[in-house]
Amino acid sequence: MSEAPLIELEGITKTFGEGAAAFQALKGVNLTIDRGDFVAVMGPSGSGKSTTMNILGCLDTPTSGRFRFRGVEVQDLSRDQRSLLRRRYLGFVFQGFNLLARTSALENVELPLLYRGESKKRRKEAAERSLDLVGLLPWADHTPAELSGGQQQRVAIARALVTDPDVLLADEPTGNLDTERSLEIMQLLTDLNKTGITILMVTHEEEMAHFAKTIVHFRDGLVERVERGLKAGAFATSGEHV
Amino acid sequence: MLGMIGATFLLALREIRRHLLRSFLTTLGIIIGVAAVITMVTLGQGLTADVQEEVSGLGSDVFIVFPQQSDPNIAPAPFDDADIRAVENQIAGVEGTAGSVSTNATAFHNGQDWATSVEGADSEFFATQSIDVIEGRGFNQEEEARGESVCIVGPKIVEEIFVADEVIGEQMRVGNVSCQVVGVIDERANSVGGGDANDVIFMPLKTVQRRFIGNADNVQFFIVKYDPAYETAVIQQQLIDLLRERRVIQDGEDNDFNIVDTAEINETVNTITGTMTLVVTVIAAISLLVGGIGIMNIMLVSVTERTREIGIRLAIGALAREVRLQFLTEAVVLCCFGGLIGILLALGLSVLLAGAIDLPFIFNPTVNILSFVFSAVMGIVFGYYPAHRASRLDPIDALRHE
Structure with missing residues (x-):
């Protein structure tokens, strides 16, 4: 479509609290992400990676700086406008899965469509297609409590995908999973990325970061280093890591 | 939007069923208030109708004139x-x-x-x-x-x-x-x-x-x-x-005589039942107020309990007003159930009491419908603040909530 990058961060700062208790989490982050990229965000805790992800996910606004998403100046948008942006273009996968308890997998996946005003029939069809994509259609009627951690995260991914988002944001998607399940999830994300979805993922596990095409290293509220052009999906690919 | 309301309604029903006892206890104030008003109005109408029937036995639009001395020792x-x-x-x-x-x-x-x-x-x-x-x-x-x-x-x-x-x-x-x-x-x-x-x-x-x-x-x-x-x-x-x-x-x-106007008897009865209805209405209003505060309280508890759920909904793109609608619907549905139970209770009580004190039972659709509508309005009034609070939650904080 357009030549402009999908995401542009320019001099993003974020300060929490005020006065003496103020804490500057981001000190001027510059970053561009192109459409179709698979980005792993890494860094020690407190380095600002989660804050950046919240801003990228339009959940939070920067204290200063510019964040352009699809050419839209997100920092100028209202709360509800950012909600509309999220429901239209973004899909979220959280470390804690964050599924609605006592609610079937199918209904969890249908949820974003509900807020888009889709009909009951369309919701069900799309949710089933999405569950099928992550291989969980047979578990559609199960509640989160009846599913394993890996399965729950697949439901969460299905929920994120059901609206055909441009960008999938995953915050430590494998944080609560064992290695085998983690690799399955990463493979799923890689496959999705191949269909054209841009993926932004926070992880502290190098093993998982190696699935990405781009790795962004954070340190002390700044982008320390960006590795681009990595061979995505190659488990054994090596690079110079921190 | 309609699908949204339908889905919200089902969700509200599910939440109420999930906490059946809690929901019932919460609506007790409304149940009692509604039941009291309807029972009183129904019995009052029965009483009025009963007296009117008796008075009509004396004839309508008539005066009854008879000798009567203010001093009972003097024969008029x-x-x-x-x-x-x-x-x-x-x-x-x-x-x-x-x-x-x-x-x-x-x-x-x-x-x-x-x-x-x-x-x-x-x-x-x-x-x-x-x-x-x-x-x-x-x-x-x-x-x-x-x-x-x-x-x-x-x-x-x-x-x-x-x-x-x-x-x-x-x-x-x-x-x-x-x-x-x-x-x-x-x-x-x-x-x-x-x-x-x-x-x-x-x-x-x-x-x-x-x-x-x-x-x-x-x-x-x-x-x-x-x-x-x-x-x-x-x-x-x-x-x-x-x-x-x-x-x-x-x-x-x-x-040294007295004149009784049958229309006056009717009026007196109407005044008495009117006063009785007013007294019960005031008591019911207090009961409904307490009930409404109970609804607000339990909705605030519910919002706190479900902070994480609210966070998820906001994160995937729910608008503030959609979250507000969800909790408002829940409060309204809860109050409507209270109103409905109150109406049924009043129906049973009225029939029973009318039978016990030998009054005709007269079903008054207006007061029943009004009570139901009033219950729904209570849901809006007392559910608004908790719903508003839910809609103002920060998605990031809400998602972190344990």
């Missing part, structure tokens, strides 16, 4: 036929008058006897009192003018002394007077004199005056039927003035 002078004629001839708006006397006597027939009351009343009296002769006939003018020994009996008399015999045309003895039965009246709820309105023997006024009382002119009370197109108060004042003049009552002296 009785009214006589001349008084009644004067009222009928001199006051505009008076449609008819009818005097009556009554006494007690024992009736005998075919070996049976029965102590009852004998009332002297002409056909005019029957008309103003809406007394229907269902068997035989009423008195004719000749019988009334000459004071003949004919009688019309109440159903109780038929039951007590005629048993299985033919009634019409039979001779019976009342006290020392032998009379022929010409008619039987329909059952009545009430009579002017009080007592059992069905346990009565009517004879022409003149007959009773002459043969039982021994005075040809006097009546114990008389009825004035007026045209409702006239101002009641004006007719009543004219009536008072005329009677004071005829009875030579000086200015400053009290009336």
Whole structure:
């Protein structure tokens, strides 16, 4: 479509609290992400990676700086406008899965469509297609409590995908999973990325970061280093890591 | 939007079912408030209808005039036929008058006897009192003018002394007077004199005056039927003035008679039930207020419990107003259930109580519908703040909430 990058961060700062208790989490982050990229965000805790992800996910606004998403100046948008942006273009996968308890997998996946005003029939069809994509259609009627951690995260991914988002944001998607399940999830994300979805993922596990095409290293509220052009999906690919 | 409301409604039902006991206890205030108001209004209406029916037994648009002294030791002078004629001839708006006397006597027939009351009343009296002769006939003018020994009996008399015999045309003895039965009246709820309105023997006024009382002119009370197109108060004042003049009552002296307006009795009953309804409404309002605070409290608890869920909904793109709608719907549905249970409870209570105190049960759709609507409005009023709070949550904080 357009030549402009999908995401542009320019001099993003974020300060929490005020006065003496103020804490500057981001000190001027510059970053561009192109459409179709698979980005792993890494860094020690407190380095600002989660804050950046919240801003990228339009959940939070920067204290200063510019964040352009699809050419839209997100920092100028209202709360509800950012909600509309999220429901239209973004899909979220959280470390804690964050599924609605006592609610079937199918209904969890249908949820974003509900807020888009889709009909009951369309919701069900799309949710089933999405569950099928992550291989969980047979578990559609199960509640989160009846599913394993890996399965729950697949439901969460299905929920994120059901609206055909441009960008999938995953915050430590494998944080609560064992290695085998983690690799399955990463493979799923890689496959999705191949269909054209841009993926932004926070992880502290190098093993998982190696699935990405781009790795962004954070340190002390700044982008320390960006590795681009990595061979995505190659488990054994090596690079110079921190 | 419609699908959204439908889905929100189902979600609300599910949440209420999930905490069934809690939901029930929360709505108890509304249940009690609604049940109290509806029961009271229903019983009040039953009472009003009951009294109206009794009053209509006294005739509508009539005054009942009888001698009455403010000092009970002085016997007031009785009214006589001349008084009644004067009222009928001199006051505009008076449609008819009818005097009556009554006494007690024992009736005998075919070996049976029965102590009852004998009332002297002409056909005019029957008309103003809406007394229907269902068997035989009423008195004719000749019988009334000459004071003949004919009688019309109440159903109780038929039951007590005629048993299985033919009634019409039979001779019976009342006290020392032998009379022929010409008619039987329909059952009545009430009579002017009080007592059992069905346990009565009517004879022409003149007959009773002459043969039982021994005075040809006097009546114990008389009825004035007026045209409702006239101002009641004006007719009543004219009536008072005329009677004071005829009875030579000086200015400053009290009336030695009383005038009862049947419309006034209705009004008094309406005032009483109105006051009762008001008192119960105030109590119910307090109950509903407490109930509403309970709803607000439990909705705040619910919002806190479900902070994480709210976070998820906001993160995937729910608008503030959509989250607000969800919690508002839940509060409204909860209150509507309370209202519904209250209505059912009131229905049962009203039927039960109406039966126990012998009042008619009258279902009032307006008060039931209003109560239901009011319950829903309570849901909006008391659910708004918690819902608003839910909608203002920060998605990031909400997602971190344990």
